[in-house]
Amino acid sequence: QKEVEQNSGPLSVPEGAIASLNCTYSDRVSQSFFWYRQYSGKSPELIMSIYSNGDKEDGRFTAQLNKASQYVSLLIRDSQPSDSATYLCAVITRAGTYKYIFGTGTRLKVLA
């Protein structure tokens, strides 16, 4: 089992729709969770961080964390073609040694 898993996609949504991106992780002691966006050929850029169960909203983005079920999700409301990118989930685990683990990413395509 991978430590951080994401569906590779592509996930295609029409412009204006809600895009839902999911991520599961294996280490129950994980404490910190992050979503990054990466455009093709560019570096990852932070969208949001979340540390406690529940929802965290920032503009059109909402991160959701459920530690009991070991998943974290990202919702993008009113999706725009400019949101088309790969979205990376990252988790910090401290079981044993410090680890900052990235998922392989989900490619999102927003169709105009």
Next chain:
Amino acid sequence: DADVTQTPRNRITKTGKRIMLECSQTKGHDRMYWYRQDPGLGLRLIYYSFDVKDINKGEISDGYSVSRQAQAKFSLSLESAIPNQTALYFCATSDPRTSEQFFGPGTRLTVL
């Protein structure tokens, strides 16, 4: 000016050559990281440093070495480059309060 810079941005070299990739940051962060990214494998941690005197191996450190010359500078060396080290390399820093990471623009390395 960019907060995290990397040089060179592109490099083509031959098997057996020694290569150094350099990273500088103006964010004032103590924590710095080197990753490589390969298609389908996501971002993988090579080395990380939590301060000038602290160097730690990541999940794929074999064939690489690092030097932390100052708080702002963290270099990655390939002592004898091989073709399977062809990848996109990213340097990153992180805010110790949040663990949010900030990436440089990347170095595309090709080993022939």
